[in-house]
Amino acid sequence: MHELSIATAVVESADAAARRHGAASVESVRLRVGELAGVVADALRFSFGLAAEGTALAGARLEIEEVPARARCGGCPGDFAVGSPPSLECPGCGRSAAELLTGRELEIAAVTLPEPDAPAGVPPPSLS
């Protein structure tokens, strides 16, 4: 269950981004999670709710975009889906993959913040 650690890191980063942009809350966070990132989306959603409590992310939506794993073949010009269970052997020519193209992403793609309607006391957005 390292998803709680991951969720905590997500909350910290998104919270910092909200502060930099002068937002007191966060509407949603969009994560990109690769098929081979070793993270279970459901466990992450559950953990996110816990990690967000008492922060600017309380009540924020977590959108998880799952990124399929694809690899570039080392033998032929093609690329292929690594699949599940995974195999880095090219189904076209049988050679091993030279590199992974996608599938290990674990990143915050974007955060959605409420538009500041300039009420008093809210610091201006700073893009430091």
Next chain:
Amino acid sequence: MMCRTVDLRHAVLAKNDGLAAELRADLTARGMTAVNLMSSPGSGKTALLERVLTRAGERGVAVAALTADLATENDARRLARSGAPVKQVLTGGLCHLEADQVREHLADWPPRATRALFVENVGNLVCPATYDLGESLRVVLMSVTEGEDKPVKYPTAFGLAHLVVLTKTDLAQPAGFDEEVFADHVERVNPGVEVLRSSARTGEGVDGLLDRVLAACSGVTPHRPVLARQHLERHGHTHAHEHGHEHAPEAESGPEAAPEGPDEAASDVIASPAGQPSDAVLQTVADGS
């Protein structure tokens, strides 16, 4: 309500990866190389490590071990019998080690002459796989009683390993372990990685493992797993920069020239030890059995 979307493209584990990279550099400056040992509980990792530490002592190589456990200090006591400096990390229930926990223990430890520092991770093949601990050699271990298809069940752990160690080979026959099937499964997730056979009971592979560790200490580039070769920077993952703009379906490809985010510049998300693949030294051990 009006909303705005801010593109972050920030690696979730950037903080850990940054710390791990610093730690790796710090250890290198101290003439030390860290080895991350990962396996399921019960794979025989502690027993094998005890043998390796003892053998290192016999060969006059200064080594040390940091062993993580959820609650007990039993592993540290066992490893200390080797005579090597040993420290226990109690994770307090946490299922994996993170770079800052390792760093915490390395301020004034191990002794200066230490060349190799073994970090025995929490017994778990899922969570530890995601965390770089500043190691230069990542070893995944599995015993012959665990089933030949384990590598494809835990592709991240096996796929990112520089070396795979099969343990308890003295039990291979009674366990009916099919090494060819196992090797195929390893190859599927980590083409070209070496599989080293070992047995803490017979001593098989003890010197072999130590040799590979010493090679890493001497700066020999270990096997480079395909899984570690994802060029995330191409997709703009490398930098913690951000733009505020109207929501666009896809962010523009490629980061700007320089990281400008206030967060630490996120290094390569994978942050594996750099270098070109080299199979010259770490060849596949084709065991005759």
